[in-house]
Amino acid sequence: MSTYVMVKRNTKSPYTYPDEHAPFTQYKKVRLSVAFNMVNSRIGWERAKKGDYEHWQKLMIQLRRSR
Numbered sequence: 818m819s820t821y822v823m824v825k826r827n828t829k830s831p832y833t834y835p836d837e838h839a840p841f842t843q844y845k846k847v848r849l850s851v852a853f854n855m856v857n858s859r860i861g862w863e864r865a866k867k868g869d870y871e872h873w874q875k876l877m878i879q880l881r882r883s884r
Contacts, residue, residue, distance in 0.1 A: 824850045824867040825873075831861040834869075840877040844869075 827834055829841035839852065844865060855862040 820849055821846050822849055823870050824852050824855055824862045825865040825869060826861040826863065827863075836876055839873055839880060842873055844873065855880065 823844055823846055825834070825842060825844050827838055827842050829838050833845060834842060845862075852862075852864060
């Protein structure tokens with residue numbers, strides 16, 4: 818089991834992650850115990866699935882190129 822996990826949140830529309838909201842999505846790599854507290858505190862954080870961060874990075878690169 819890993820000791821660090823990725824958590825994510827959308828500051829524009831909590832708990833939804835459409836591609837057009839990529840600039841408003843935040844990711845953090847935190848310890849598993851901290852992630853548990855962040856998710857259960859009901860402030861919008863949730864555990865990121867495997868591959869979510871990589872997908873977000875690709876969207877941000879495309880967004881920067883299109884500007």
